[in-house]
Amino acid sequence: MSAKSIGIPDGTEVRIPLHKLKKSPKNARKTPHSDAAIEALAASIAAKGILQNLVVEPEVDGEGAATGFFCVTIGEGRRLAQLLRVQRKEIRRSEPIRCIVDTANDPHEISLDENVTRENMHPADQFEAFRKLADERGLGAEEIAARFGVTAHVVRQRLRLGAVSPKLVQLYRDGDLTLEQLMAFAITDDHARQEALCERLPFDPDASTIRRLLTETHVAATDRRARYVGLEAYTEAGGTILRDLFTEDRGGYLEDVSLLDLLVTARLNREADALRAAEGWRWTEAHLDFPHAHGMRRVYPHPVELSAEDQVALQAVQTEFDRLTEQHQAAEELPDEVDTRFGGLEAEIERLEAKRQAYDPADVARGGAFVVLNHDGAVRIERGFIRPGDEKSEAETGPDGDAEGPDEKDRGGEDDAPDGEDDEEDEDQTLSDALIRDLTAHRTLGLRLNLSEQPDVAVVALTHALAAQIFYVGAAAHVVGIQPVKTDLAAHADGIEDTPAGKMWSDRHANWARQMPKDVAGLWEFVAELDHDSRMALFAHCVSLTVNTVKLPFDRRPRALAAARRLADAVALDMTAYWRPTVRSYLGRITKAGILAAVREAVGGEAAERLSDMKKADMAQAAEQLLAATDWLPSLLRTVVPQGATDVRSEAEGSEPHSQAAE
Numbered sequence: 001m002s003a004k005s006i007g008i009p010d011g012t013e014v015r016i017p018l019h020k021l022k023k024s025p026k027n028a029r030k031t032p033h034s035d036a037a038i039e040a041l042a043a044s045i046a047a048k049g050i051l052q053n054l055v056v057e058p059e060v061d062g063e064g065a066a067t068g069f070f071c072v073t074i075g076e077g078r079r080l081a082q083l084l085r086v087q088r089k090e091i092r093r094s095e096p097i098r099c100i101v102d103t104a105n106d107p108h109e110i111s112l113d114e115n116v117t118r119e120n121m122h123p124a125d126q127f128e129a130f131r132k133l134a135d136e137r138g139l140g141a142e143e144i145a146a147r148f149g150v151t152a153h154v155v156r157q158r159l160r161l162g163a164v165s166p167k168l169v170q171l172y173r174d175g176d177l178t179l180e181q182l183m184a185f186a187i188t189d190d191h192a193r194q195e196a197l198c199e200r201l202p203f204d205p206d207a208s209t210i211r212r213l214l215t216e217t218h219v220a221a222t223d224r225r226a227r228y229v230g231l232e233a234y235t236e237a238g239g240t241i242l243r244d245l246f247t248e249d250r251g252g253y254l255e256d257v258s259l260l261d262l263l264v265t266a267r268l269n270r271e272a273d274a275l276r277a278a279e280g281w282r283w284t285e286a287h288l289d290f291p292h293a294h295g296m297r298r299v300y301p302h303p304v305e306l307s308a309e310d311q312v313a314l315q316a317v318q319t320e321f322d323r324l325t326e327q328h329q330a331a332e333e334l335p336d337e338v339d340t341r342f343g344g345l346e347a348e349i350e351r352l353e354a355k356r357q358a359y360d361p362a363d364v365a366r367g368g369a370f371v372v373l374n375h376d377g378a379v380r381i382e383r384g385f386i387r388p389g390d391e392k393s394e395a396e397t398g399p400d401g402d403a404e405g406p407d408e409k410d411r412g413g414e415d416d417a418p419d420g421e422d423d424e425e426d427e428d429q430t431l432s433d434a435l436i437r438d439l440t441a442h443r444t445l446g447l448r449l450n451l452s453e454q455p456d457v458a459v460v461a462l463t464h465a466l467a468a469q470i471f472y473v474g475a476a477a478h479v480v481g482i483q484p485v486k487t488d489l490a491a492h493a494d495g496i497e498d499t500p501a502g503k504m505w506s507d508r509h510a511n512w513a514r515q516m517p518k519d520v521a522g523l524w525e526f527v528a529e530l531d532h533d534s535r536m537a538l539f540a541h542c543v544s545l546t547v548n549t550v551k552l553p554f555d556r557r558p559r560a561l562a563a564a565r566r567l568a569d570a571v572a573l574d575m576t577a578y579w580r581p582t583v584r585s586y587l588g589r590i591t592k593a594g595i596l597a598a599v600r601e602a603v604g605g606e607a608a609e610r611l612s613d614m615k616k617a618d619m620a621q622a623a624e625q626l627l628a629a630t631d632w633l634p635s636l637l638r639t640v641v642p643q644g645a646t647d648v649r650s651e652a653e654g655s656e657p658h659s660q661a662a663e
Contacts, residue, residue, distance in 0.1 A: 131162030221251025
């Protein structure tokens with residue numbers, strides 16, 4: 001039917017009530033519009049009206065008579081957007097819609113033409129247009145978002161891209177930069193830095209490389225310093241935060257590193273001052289990292305009896321804890337007030353139990369403590385360090401040191417030699433040095449001969465020598481010429497002392513240190529009087545402190561590293577008990593290919609394929625979650641028994657000890 005037959009000339013612009021418009025069955029678009037697209041159109045129409053007329057044709061019935069309705073050939077999305085506005089009660093159903101009546105062209109063809117023969121605006125033009133709205137008309141992100149039916153976050157992203165250096169935007173227009181690379185440059189609004197970096201980058205750099213180089217002088221919000229101070233305190237002090245609108249930046253990047261370090265130092269110093277006032281140490285020092293080269297000996301707390309008051313308090317708290325446990329043992333979920341009470345009781349029990357260990361008052365009076373920042377942003381306190389200048393020079397060494405303990409009369413010094421040694425010293429004065437050397441050489445030979453026939457005593461002597469040097473540094477109290485060489489693992493693995501394994505080792509070492517006699521002169525008796533299992537445990541601890549399998553770039557120790565593999569097999573080392581692959585420990589420090597290889601090996605090829613298109617940061621996070629459920633380890637941490645190798649543990653368990661008497 002022609003437009004004339006219904007009294008409307010073809011090509012006429014008319015206003016038709018919204019409720020008289022229908023979707024044309026001849027529309028080439030069969031896939032419906034997305035909800036987001038209709039939302040955006042509705043917002044645009046509400047702000048600016050319908051900018052482009054709908055194209056319609058009159059609807060006719062089977063006999064060719066007009067029904068009074070019109071089918072929308074072009075502009076179905078605008079019709080749906082207006083219907084959405086009706087639902088929101090922004091307009092009436094009878095709202096007049098500006099339309100063009102077209103009965104001359106084929107409806108299906110012009111519908112197809114509308115959707116095919118057009119070119120979208122270049123993204124760079126879009127970014128700059130949004131920027132112009134903000135700069136020239138003063139529209140904020142929220143207002144622009146409302147006018148275009150997008151989120152404020154999307155607007156901020158486009159505004160940020162519109163603020164990138166015009167030189168880089170032109171490179172993007174020309175196809176010499178990708179959108180991902182442009183987004184990476186947008187992390188800073190410093191055009192000079194953007195352009196300088198772009199000039200010195202290799203061809204087609206990865207977006208993560210651009211982002212890393214532009215933020216290398218900043219501190220991530222996940223850094224331990226930022227977590228310790230807090231972003232709020234940092235910004236209140238005048239610090240600024242750089243945000244990346246295109247990736248999960250986990251709080252952004254702190255730009256004023258000097259201010260952050262100043263805030264960290266000030267707060268750590270306050271912690272150190274409070275510790276000194278509360279516990280009475282002679283000195284306390286605040287450090288970002290533990291000063292491993294402090295050169296001081298360390299003392300440890302010793303067991304003490306709880307006071308009667310504390311014992312009563314502990315018994316009362318423990319009784320209440322046991323009562324609550326019995327009352328709620330069948331409950332699947334504790335009420336909030338009960339859970340809170342449990343937490344309070346546990347904290348009080350821990351506080352009272354801690355009083356069972358105490359430092360000697362004399363050690364506190366001349367010793368000190370370090371207040372350092374853990375790698376998780378928490379404060380760690382290391383107590384019991386004695387400066388060389390605070391030692392009493394005339395006394396023997398104490399545990400982990402080369403000086404005396406709390407009281408000369410209790411511990412004994414050089415003048416209080418063990419029984420029989422005074423007479424020996426007097427005799428020495430009458431002999432020449434040459435003769436003394438001669439006689440003691442013969443005595444040493446005799447000791448060697450006898451000791452070689454008594455392996456049990458040899459273990460005592462070796463354990464004594466190791467313990468004297470490990471727990472009494474500089475005491476020179478050992479006769480067996482074996483020296484433990486200790487490697488500081490913290491110099492090779494940042495934060496290793498803060499890991500569960502590091503804390504386990506520190507606790508184990510401190511437990512032995514607390515048991516050592518204060519006077520090194522009593523160490524032999526201490527070792528000799530231990531039962532066999534305890535002596536061997538101390539021996540194993542001392543030996544283990546000397547183990548070093550750290551592989552350095554210049555290492556040329558193939559035989560030593562081979563021995564390390566045999567040792568790992570002998571002790572049944574399973575590193576899954578001590579180490580897990582996380583973003584910080586491993587995944588964030590290898591390539592994307594390495595991450596995918598780990599996931600492929602541990603989980604499967606399908607899982608690795610799902611990660612392959614991710615950015616590196618997201619890929620590392622996803623891989624950490626996938627690998628958490630596995631026992632995957634990198635090859636350097638795996639314990640592999642070489643084929644045909646002798647099982648050292650089986651040898652030790654199944655063979656007889658060798659001695660001269662058996663020959």
